[in-house]
Amino acid sequence: xxxxxxxxxxxxxxxxxxxxxxxxxxxxxxxxxxxxxxxxxxxxxxxxxxxxxxxxxxxxxxxxxxxxxxxxxxxxxxxxxxxxxxxxxxxxxxxxxxxxxxxxxxxxxxxxxxxxxxxxxxxxxxxxxxxxxxxxxxxxxxxxxxxxxxxxxxxxxxxxxxxxxxxxxxxxxxxxxxxxxxxxxxxxxxxxxxxxxxxxxxxxxxxxxxxxxxxxxxxxxxxxxxxxxxxxxxxxxxxxxxxxxxxxxxxxxxxxxxxxxxxxxxxxxxxxxxxxxxxxxxxxxxxxxxxxxxxxxxxxxxxxxxxxxxxxxxxxxxxxxxxxxxxxxxxxxxxxxxxxxxxxxxxxxxxxxxxxxxxxxxxxxxxxxxxxxxxxxxxxxxxxxxxxxxxxxxxxxxxxxxxxxxxxxxxxxxxxxxxxxxxxxxxxxxxxxxxxxxxxxxxxxxxxxxxxxxxxxxxxxxxxxxxxxxxxxxxxxxxxxxxxxxxxxxxxxxxxxxxxxxxxxxxxxxxxxxxxxxxxxxxxxxxxxxxxxxxxxxxxxxxxxxxxxxxxxxxxxxxxxxxxxxxxxxxxxxxxxxxxxxxxxxxxxxxxxxxxxxxxxxxxxxxxxxxxxxxxxxxxxxxxxxxxxxxxxxxxxxxxxxxxxxxxxxxxxxxxxxxxxxxxxxxxxxxxxxxxxxxxxxxxxxxxxxxxxxxxxxxxxxxxxxxxxxxxxxxxxxxxxxxxxxxxxxxxxxxxxxxxxxxxxxxxxxxxxxxxxxxxxxxxxxxxxxxxxxxxxxxxxxxxxxxxxxxxxxxxxxxxxxxxxxxxxxxxxxxxxxxxxxxxxxxxxxxxxxxxxxxxxxxxxxxxxxxxxxxxxxxxxxxxxxxxxxxxxxxxxxxxxxxxxxxxxxxxxxxxxxxxxxxx
Numbered sequence: 001x002x003x004x005x006x007x008x009x010x011x012x013x014x015x016x017x018x019x020x021x022x023x024x025x026x027x028x029x030x031x032x033x034x035x036x037x038x039x040x041x042x043x044x045x046x047x048x049x050x051x052x053x054x055x056x057x058x059x060x061x062x063x064x065x066x067x068x069x070x071x072x073x074x075x076x077x078x079x080x081x082x083x084x085x086x087x088x089x090x091x092x093x094x095x096x097x098x099x100x101x102x103x104x105x106x107x108x109x110x111x112x113x114x115x116x117x118x119x120x121x122x123x124x125x126x127x128x129x130x131x132x133x134x135x136x137x138x139x140x141x142x143x144x145x146x147x148x149x150x151x152x153x154x155x156x157x158x159x160x161x162x163x164x165x166x167x168x169x170x171x172x173x174x175x176x177x178x179x180x181x182x183x184x185x186x187x188x189x190x191x192x193x194x195x196x197x198x199x200x201x202x203x204x205x206x207x208x209x210x211x212x213x214x215x216x217x218x219x220x221x222x223x224x225x226x227x228x229x230x231x232x233x234x235x236x237x238x239x240x241x242x243x244x245x246x247x248x249x250x251x252x253x254x255x256x257x258x259x260x261x262x263x264x265x266x267x268x269x270x271x272x273x274x275x276x277x278x279x280x281x282x283x284x285x286x287x288x289x290x291x292x293x294x295x296x297x298x299x300x301x302x303x304x305x306x307x308x309x310x311x312x313x314x315x316x317x318x319x320x321x322x323x324x325x326x327x328x329x330x331x332x333x334x335x336x337x338x339x340x341x342x343x344x345x346x347x348x349x350x351x352x353x354x355x356x357x358x359x360x361x362x363x364x365x366x367x368x369x370x371x372x373x374x375x376x377x378x379x380x381x382x383x384x385x386x387x388x389x390x391x392x393x394x395x396x397x398x399x400x401x402x403x404x405x406x407x408x409x410x411x412x413x414x415x416x417x418x419x420x421x422x423x424x425x426x427x428x429x430x431x432x433x434x435x436x437x438x439x440x441x442x443x444x445x446x447x448x449x450x451x452x453x454x455x456x457x458x459x460x461x462x463x464x465x466x467x468x469x470x471x472x473x474x475x476x477x478x479x480x481x482x483x484x485x486x487x488x489x490x491x492x493x494x495x496x497x498x499x500x501x502x503x504x505x506x507x508x509x510x511x512x513x514x515x516x517x518x519x520x521x522x523x524x525x526x527x528x529x530x531x532x533x534x535x536x537x538x539x540x541x542x543x544x545x546x547x548x549x550x551x552x553x554x555x556x557x558x559x560x561x562x563x564x565x566x567x568x569x570x571x572x573x574x575x576x577x578x579x580x581x582x583x584x585x586x587x588x589x590x591x592x593x594x595x596x597x598x599x600x601x602x603x604x605x606x607x608x609x610x611x612x613x614x615x616x617x618x619x620x621x622x623x624x625x626x627x628x629x630x631x632x633x634x635x636x637x638x639x640x641x642x643x644x645x646x647x648x649x650x651x652x653x654x655x656x657x658x659x660x661x662x663x664x665x666x667x668x669x670x671x672x673x674x675x676x677x678x679x680x681x682x683x684x685x686x687x688x689x690x691x692x693x694x695x696x697x698x699x700x701x702x703x704x705x706x707x708x709x710x711x712x713x714x715x716x717x718x719x720x721x722x723x724x725x726x727x728x729x730x731x732x733x734x735x736x737x738x739x740x741x742x743x744x745x746x747x748x749x750x751x752x753x754x755x756x757x758x759x760x761x762x763x764x765x766x767x768x769x770x771x772x773x774x775x776x777x778x779x780x781x782x783x784x785x786x787x788x789x790x791x792x793x794x795x796x797x798x799x800x801x802x803x804x805x806x807x808x809x810x811x812x813x814x815x816x817x818x819x820x821x822x823x824x825x826x827x828x829x830x831x832x833x834x835x836x837x838x839x840x841x842x843x844x845x846x847x848x849x850x851x852x853x854x855x856x857x858x859x860x861x862x863x864x865x866x867x868x869x870x871x872x873x874x875x876x877x878x879x880x881x882x883x884x885x886x887x888x889x890x891x892x893x894x895x896x897x898x899x900x901x902x903x904x
Contacts, residue, residue, distance in 0.1 A: 019117040021047075021068065027100055031122055034098035035090065039120060041106075043077040044099075051076045057093050058086055084135045087126060091136060094214065097126040125265040127217065129191030132166045132375050139368065140314075140322035142167070146189035147261065148180075149224045149253035150198045159250030161258040162187050163273055165378075167323075167370035168572055170276040172255045174248050177207055178720070183281060184209070185289035186330050188298075193261055195221045219257055229256020232263075242275035251278070272377040272568055283338075284331035285672055286689040288720075290713045294692040295665055296616075297329055309666055312616045313675065315589045317364045319371075320575060321582025328583065332672035336686050339601045342584070342674025345412035347598055349588035350676070356592075358402050359585045363578070366395045370575040373568065376561050383439040383448035383557065389564050389571065390431025396423040396574055399581065412584065419577040424567050434560060443557040446550045454556060460549040467542045471497070474534065482514055489535065495521060497539040499530040591676035594618075599671040599682035605644050607635040607668075607726065607759045611680030614663035615670070618678060629656070629797040630680070633664050635726075635759035637778060643723045643757020644778070646749065648769055649799070651784025652808035654815070656797040657763045658694050660784070661728045664761060665692050668726050687759075689725040691717045693732070707735030711744075718751050727752060727760040734765065742766045753778060770803035870897045 017025070024047060028036050035054055037044035046054045047065070051074040055062035058078070065075040078086040090097055103119040110116065129145025137143050146162035157177050163170040175183055184192075192215045194202075199216065202208035222228060226249040233244035233252065236259045244252055255276060262271050293301055300307045310329055316322045333339045349356040367388035375381035376389075400421035403413060436450045449457055475489040484505045491497050498521055501509060506528030509518040518530040564571070590596070594615075600606075611630040618628040637644035649657050667677045671684045693713045714732055721727055732748050733741030745766050752760050753776045762769075773779045781803040785796040793811040810830060814823050877890055 017068070018066070019115055021066075021073075023117050023120060027098075027120065027122060031098040031125070034096045034125060036098050036100055036122075037078075037083070037087075038100045039080075039102045040077070042080050044080065044083055045075055045077040047073055047075050049074075053095070054086075054090065057090055057095065060086075084133065088136050091126060091128055091131065094128070096128075096217075098122045099124045099126060123267050125267070127191055127265060128215065129189065129193075129217075130165055130262065130265045131190075132371065132378060132380060134368075134371070137166060137371075139319035140316075141326065142169070142323050144187055144189040145191050145193070145258065145262065146184075146187060147193040147219075147224070147254045147258035148198060149194075149226075149250045149257060150201055151226075151248075151250045151253070157250075159248060159254040160184070160187070161251070161254035161276070162189055163258060163262070163276075165262055165271045165273070166374050167320075167575070168272040168274045168374055170255075170258075170273045171278075171280055172247060172251050172276045173279050173281050174251055177205065178716075179281070179286075180207060181209060182286065182288040184212070185292050186281075186287070189215060192216050193219045193223075193257055195219055195224045195257075197221060198224070219261060223260050224253045224257040226250070226253040226256070229253055229260075232256045232260050236263075236273060237275050247278065266378055269378045272374055272572070274572055280331065283333060283335060285334050285669070285687055287330075287332075287669075288691065288716060290716070291665075291690055291692040292330075294694045295662060295669070297666075297669065298326055307616065309616060309669070312619050313587070313590050313670070315586040316582050317360055317586070318366050318578065318582045319368045320579035321363070321586060324579040324583050325586065328673040329669065332669050333674070334672060334686050334688050336601050336603050339672055339674055339686070341410070341412050343598055343601070343676075344410035345584045346588045346591060346674060346676060348410050348413060349585055350592050350598075352406075353592070355402065355406060356585055356588050359399060359581065360589065362395055362399055362402070363582050363585065365391070366578055366582075367392050369571060369578065373564065373571050373575070376564055377568065381561070382442045383435060384441060386431055386557070386560050386564065387435050387439055390428045390435070392578065393423045393425065393428040393571075393574070394432070396420040396578060397425055397428065399578075412580075416577050416581050416584075419573055420581070422570070423574050424570060427563060427567065430560065430563065434556060443554060444550075446546075446553050449553050449556055454552060457549055457552040457556075460545050460552065464542060464545040464549060467538060467545060470538060471535075471542075474538065478532075481517075482509065484508065495529065495531075497531070497535050497542075498522075499532065499535065500527050501530075503527055587675045594678065596676035596678050597681060599667075599677050599679075599684050601671055601684050601686065604683075604685035605637045605639065605724070605759065606683045606685040607633070607644065607664075608681075608683045609633045609664060609667060609677075609679050610682070612663055612667055612682070613678040614659050615666055615678045617659055617663070631660055631663075631797075631799040633660075633761070633799070635664075635761070636683070636685075637757070637759060639723075641778065643753075644759030646753055646760040646762060646776075646779045648749070648773065648779060648781050648803070649761060649763040649783070650765070650767060650770060650781070650804035652786055652793065652795070652804070652806075653812045655784035655786060655795050655808075656799075657784055658730060659797075660799055661694055661730055661761050661763055662692065665690060665726065665728045685724070687724065687726045688722055689720065690728075691721055691725060692728040693717065694728060694730040705735070710735055714744075714748060718748065718756070721752070721756045721758045723757040725756070725758040727756075727758050727762075729760065730763040731765065732762070742768060745769060746772070749779070750776070765807050767803060767805065767807075870894065873897055 024036070024038055027038070035046060035050045038046065051062055054060070055076040060076050060078065062074055062076050064072045066073050087097060099122065100120050101123045103121050106118050109118045129143065131137055131143055142164045143166055144162045144164050146160055149159050150157065158175045158180055159172060160175055160180075160183055161170070161172040173183060192212055194216060196218055199208065199218070229252045230244055233242075233256055237244075244255070247255065259273065262273070287297075292298070296308045298308055298310045299305050305311050310326055314322060314325055316325055333342075349359070369389065369392040372381065372385040372388040372392075375385050397420065400417050400423070403409060403417035404421065406413075409417060434449060434453050436448055439448045440446070451458060451461075471489055475487065478489075478499065479485055479487045484501050486505065487499060487501050489497060490500050499518065503524070503526050506523070508514065509528070509530055510520065517532055519532065520528070521531055522529040610632050612633055613628050613630050621628045633647070635645045635647060649660065651657055663678075667679060667682060668684060668687050668690060670677045671682065672687065693710070710732065714729070717727055717729070729748070733743075733745040735741070736744075745764055746769060749762055749769060749772055752758060752762070770781045773781045781801065782799050783802050783804045785798040785800050786808060787794040787796060793808045810823060810826050813826065873890075873894055879887065882890065
């Protein structure tokens with residue numbers, strides 16, 4: 001049911017409604033499109049349509065509460081203490097929730113009259129892009145809220161603004177129609193804000209991806225107005241750090257909509273947004289959406305992290321470090337000087353094993369400073385967040401000491417040491433003094449201030465302890481006075497303190513002389529409960545002491561929170577430094593452990609890889625106890641010769657072409673994000689744009705066939721690649737008729753060579769293309785090496801010069817398990833087709849030879865062959881159990897069997 005259509009029914013304010021339901025309708029009408037969590041005592045209740053949706057989504061019972069307009073009012077509820085779990089499930093299912101709290105004590109409402117309703121209001125709107133709690137977030141992944149705006153005139157078509165309010169990171173970028181989908185794929189927002197007009201324009205121009213429908217949130221047009229955004233942006237960011245007038249109209253509109261939406265969702269609480277970084281895409285390698293999917297950079301094509309490039313190299317030990325690593329993988333740098341600064345820092349830690357180990361050990365204990373700070377700013381933080389701030393500051397100072405003791409640090413590490421050393425140490429010391437070792441989640445639970453920190457608090461706590469001792473003494477005295485040894489003084493949330501005796505003693509307390517002392521409260525099946533004047537007075541003293549102690553603790557919490565928030569900018573910089581140090585140490589660790597090399601990165605058109613390996617496949621192969629076959633690649637070129645080289649890669653399926661193609665693209669990404677690479681040596685001229693079209697799939701949502709998708713992606717490459725780009729293409733033209741496909745592939749190779757001049761790997765089964773190496777100076781033929789043994793094909797996974805003369809498709813089909821009759825028939829047809837393609841047959845023979853083939857249905861299945869004696873002999877060999885003499889004898893025996901087979 002579409003919640004956005006909710007309206008309070010006619011007569012909502014009429015006498016037919018109870019005051020509470022009238023209040024509910026009023027609040028619900030102001031928050032259309034949200035499930036309303038309506039606070040009633042210890043529960044959040046949902047009514048009407050909301051209750052039906054929530055009960056189905058959460059699997060909880062749908063009940064009734066009275067009637068409205070003659071119909072039952074559906075209701076369901078979740079307990080306050082478990083609300084986070086239910087809220088998390090609703091958000092993951094795509095719902096949005098408005099949290100409506102009681103804004104006063106129910107006792108205050110009663111003072112206004114018996115029919116007065118407790119004041120309530122929405123304190124927060126919870127959506128997928130506005131989450132801050134650890135329970136709702138993946139600690140090792142960013143959670144971006146994005147806003148997309150459009151202008152109809154000027155050079156800029158669109159602008160995208162995005163922020164992670166759990167950390168405060170904020171960005172804005174101007175985009176064109178052709179880069180919009182690519183940037184969306186890089187950012188991968190959890191929620192996308194856009195006005196109806198923007199959405200309609202995207203749909204009209206076929207730019208609205210089907211996947212965006214699940215994350216899109218419509219906003220009012222006024223929210224995305226560039227002029228209305230100016231005051232919003234000026235109030236959100238310090239004037240000395242950010243000037244909104246420097247943004248484009250679309251940029252102001254997108255960022256303004258983002259900031260306004262965040263402000264509205266937090267209901268007056270200020271999210272600690274950082275001054276936005278403008279147009280970050282200008283300094284990073286451009287990677288389109290198809291390439292990200294093909295290369296499985298952050299996740300596999302099945303949507304899993306395991307098996308991706310990120311998973312294979314992520315040795316970070318902090319949550320913030322993992323998020324930064326993902327960000328760097330998604331957007332490698334394209335400035336050689338900045339890349340080499342990162343590589344210098346990694347190199348220092350690769351060479352200094354002791355320092356790297358010490359840093360990583362200390363980093364393991366660093367809490368998530370950025371997210372703790374954000375929760376405190378939004379008034380959702382607790383004592384544990386304060387403790388996290390103090391612990392992170394203390395760890396930063398210790399890490400600064402480790403780095404400060406090192407001579408001649410590279411610039412990146414030197415800057416990190418300076419930032420870490422400037423951490424506000426007073427926060428660390430104050431939090432250590434103020435906060436106890438065991439902390440509650442919420443400040444309102446109390447008990448988080450360390451004893452001896454505040455003298456007045458200690459006195460109130462002592463009073464509470466003393467009164468409990470008085471309760472124990474009172475119980476002992478009442479036992480003596482009544483001679484009821486089973487008399488107990490107990491406490492619960494409803495009755496407070498009370499005297500309880502077994503039912504058979506209760507009558508005694510109701511009679512003289514005890515009835516003057518004991519006041520009957522409750523009769524139960526097996527017990528009776530009483531109170532006394534003295535006990536009631538004692539209870540008041542205890543409650544006052546507890547309230548006074550909690551009030552003092554809350555004041556201490558507020559003061560400590562203000563201390564933290566006063567250092568917001570410095571703490572955000574500190575969080576960045578801790579994350580960067582973790583990433584640098586983690587990249588050094590993975591480089592040292594796996595034998596990666598430091599790449600030479602410059603502004604040339606070089607791309608020379610010696611002994612290159614696929615970082616993901618290598619791990620999988622090693623896990624199976626095998627060795628990965630390394631390969632060289634040299635696509636280097638220069639401006640003088642017209643650009644980079646293009647390798648035409650031929651060879652059979654399963655021969656390793658796709659792995660070889662992808663590994664070179666991944667090596668470029670790793671090098672430019674500032675990591676060592678899986679190779680013996682690597683020289684890479686900065687790649688401005690990376691394109692990879694490996695693998696094929698259709699796009700049903702857009703009505704595109706596999707071949708159409710292939711052509712769209714190929715068109716993007718040919719239209720957008722530059723001389724400084726790296727292009728990886730596999731099997732262009734295979735989705736259509738042979739001659740059509742060959743023609744398209746031929747023309748694409750020529751365009752890449754003559755027009756684009758980029759460095760490229762072009763894998764193909766069109767062996768005719770290999771003749772282009774004779775006419776195009778920068779084209780070279782390489783092939784995946786194979787060996788044949790008695791009709792079987794052995795894949796060597798080695799790349800060597802030359803061109804394959806066949807694709808071994810039938811052999812691969814047999815390995816895949818095609819039935820033997822099908823394989824036999826395929827061989828028969830292949831022989832005929834090869835005969836047709838040769839010049840030995842006459843025209844009439846070529847035309848009729850296929851017609852002369854017997855029908856497949858008439859082909860008998862080949863008779864099963866007996867087991868080959870050579871293979872039987874090999875199976876019987878146990879190398880680990882043989883002496884050298886036995887091994888030689890076995891070898892001679894195999895040779896004899898082979899000779900006998902040849903003679904027969």
